[in-house]
Amino acid sequence: MFGRRGERAPVAIVMGTDPAVGHCSVTNLPYGVDELAVAGGLRGAPVDECESHDLVVPASAEIVIERWVTTISFPRDHSANTPAIWAPPRSPTGLT
Numbered sequence: 001m002f003g004r005r006g007e008r009a010p011v012a013i014v015m016g017t018d019p020a021v022g023h024c025s026v027t028n029l030p031y032g033v034d035e036l037a038v039a040g041g042l043r044g045a046p047v048d049e050c051e052s053h054d055l056v057v058p059a060s061a062e063i064v065i066e067r068w069v070t071t072i073s074f075p076r077d078h079s080a081n082t083p084a085i086w087a088p089p090r091s092p093t094g095l096t
Contacts, residue, residue: 017061
């Protein structure tokens with residue numbers, strides 16, 4: 001979605017979360033159900049937002065690394081399945 005519009009995409013890498021967050025992230029929930037809301041309901045913990053962009057991260061996270069990534073477009077014949085790849089992050093924009 002972001003790559004097709006030529007925009008940067010926000011990314012948050014979350015480490016040290018409550019086990020309920022990891023469990024709910026791989027649970028087969030109905031479409032439209034927020035995994036973090038379910039995990040928060042199971043544990044009774046709030047969900048905070050990142051500081052530099054609007055991604056939602058669990059409040060119980062020990063470390064949150066925030067970054068903006070962009071896409072690099074290649075000709076279609078570069079890879080049969082991947083018309084564009086995400087540029088690797090160089091430096092974080094936020095560390096909580």
